[in-house]
Amino acid sequence: MKPQWIVVTNAALARIFSRKSAIEPMVPVATLTHAQSRLRAGALAADRAGRQAADNSHGANQFESRSDPHRKEHQRFAREIAQQLDEALAAGKFGSLLIFSSNPFIGELRAQLSHAVSERVQALLDRDLSHVGITELERRIAVPSDGKA
Template sequence: MKTQWILIANAATARLYGRASPAQPLEVLAEHNHPESRLKGSELGSDRPGHEASDHSSAGSRFEPRTDARRKQHQQFADELAERLAQGLAEGRYDSLWLFASNPFLGELRARLSPQVARHVQLAHASDLTALPLDELAQRLRDPRLFEA
């Protein structure tokens, strides 16, 4: 019997579902929340970008961070989810994986998947389904061809 995991996520919340086959009902395996991803960048960082005063100039140079604080939170959450998926695969808890995540969070998540997990991804679609109740989600997932472009 091939076990399937389905991850429904956006940058702040994720639910992991499992089922023994596409005909079986979805079972909630885990819920992950990352409230920091919902905060404004100004609420995440306590400092302004750094400044430099040069010796002979009246103007200073300003150093911008390479990645803003909010994007770092999104990346951290993607790392957490990728680690959970890698752990489940290592334990033999699933054979195939479907990913549904908001855009651009799906890209952040896929970039952090291990090569082993990436080989088990059967379907990945940029769609935020986190607000759907379980019965509506199950109905939408019955025909994954609806998500193919």
């Protein structure tokens, strides 16, 4: 039986754990960080919004960026996590997957997962547990002994 992987993530940090069964302890596999997600929007944008005089007035029109710089960084990090999961699945490192992610990053991550990885997902839960230590994390995601979730 292949191990189960548990992914605990938000837009700036992803921790991946492995366990052989629901009663086995979790073992850290990888930690991914994305510091750009924590930067201010001004630090992420390469340029100021464009300006153009549209008529004979003394003012100028400002063109706003169509995409939020933070959202672009979140998408980039979600792609990085999804790629790591694709590579691990291709190498046979896990058989099933639990994902705990903050909202709205859970949507960004879900959009980046390949079909093959999505088929392995047993649960995709909107919970930001990235700040929780491994002992507390095991307690929070433990399956009760009677088998009911």
